[in-house]
Amino acid sequence: MARLAGKTAIITGSGNGMGKAMALRFAQEGAQVLVSDRDEAGVQATVDAITAAGGKAVGDVTDVSDEAAVKALVHRAETEFGHLDILVNNAGIVDNFKTVVSATDESWDKVLKINLYAPFWSCREAVPIMEAQENGGVILNISSVGGFFGGRGGAAYVTSKHAVIGLTRNIAATYGVKGKVRANVLAPGSVVTNIGATITDPDPVGQKALQASGGFESPQGSGEDMADAALYLVSDEAKFVNGSVLVADGGWTAL
Template sequence: MRLEGKVAVITGAASGMGKAIAELYAKEGASVVVSDLNIEGAEAVASSIVTSGGKAIAIKTNVADENDIKAMIDKAVNEFGTLDILVNNAGIMDNMAPVGDVEDDRWDFIFEVNTKAVMRAIRTALPIFQAKGKGVIINTASTGGFSGAHAGAAYTASKHAVVGLTKNTGFMYAQQGIRCNAIAPGATMTNIASTMKNVNEFGASRTQVTQGVIPRVGQAEEIAQVALFLASDESSFVNGAVIVADAGWTAGF
């Protein structure tokens, strides 16, 4: 098993890509902390993993709350003795609003969840990784992290920031045995659309220009396979990278 003896924290793990990552990591031998604001969903995922012979616990986490992030990392250490892998997967969509229609409170909340939470989780986990002389960080970015045509201004800017944070972290701590990479999924079957409210008609209409050339929609399990590679020693020379998983959607433009 590729993650035998490792301890992993995965945010947004009650459904979608986070759930698929948690299940695959457990199958590959990792002890998993299933973190999500939806505690019922997180507990269901953890219970299923345990029933299948894996090791998992659930914790309710509001990633916009720094105290919750600290509690999440503490939970991993207290239950499993350490932390080896941090997957910052939790995220929300905006309402497709272009910058002319962005409201401050929505902008701030998108950044709290999609960007600031990632920084805080990394910052909290770093001392553990530094003491061990090794550690893996995987951030869920997006094709919206390098394209301006896949979402509104707030989401796009937040994911561009995650890409920059990933590269900076990978570079800064490369000589300390710590790797930080990101996955940029394209259109994938998840429930993130449920976080969209009051969709901006103009912004949504503009994104349809690129949505029309999506080769196919991906499955959460396909993204989990990329996350497994990045968490394993097979990617030991991969650091500060953004791995695009979009069936070739952005390859032509």
């Protein structure tokens, strides 16, 4: 039987990159997917790919830095599908390796809104919905190896990715141990996606720390590698996995 048969999922940032790979993989395993991204063309391309493969998806254009839009997105899953089983907070941006000295209030806010506030807002809406369902629900937040090492991004990125681990563990402890909502983190290493192209003006001081960690030669994963790891965490096979951080980095942080 398909591993996500009968389940519904929201995946933010699923118009491209690893979010798109997750959407395709989850749909292949029987989930109905609410494909959400601020990139309208990306949303359409993901929905088309899922439909062409015989899966079920609904497209949604949402900018997750907008709190009201995030709230509407979560409730849209209920309207479209009648229930919400899986929420993946994947949409994220990087910060040009800006250090604590070169980051501005504006650059800091931009990163924190998308990488941290958006998961907070969506989880705040999703947890009560999931708690009220007989079979509960699953949250998967996408962090990074920058979520527990200092030099894998700029100050705002590293802060946001550390914080999202804390948020997830708090949800796991509060609503998962005796409740119905499992919450876990996937922490990718270096994955080949479009995100690298958004590093347009890297701070050389910030980049030095990445270089020192072997970052310029780190193992390279694919979106599909991340989708397989994510699939495990959101599936019932991981029913006893709650509050965990799964590192998928090809061993980069084992070096």
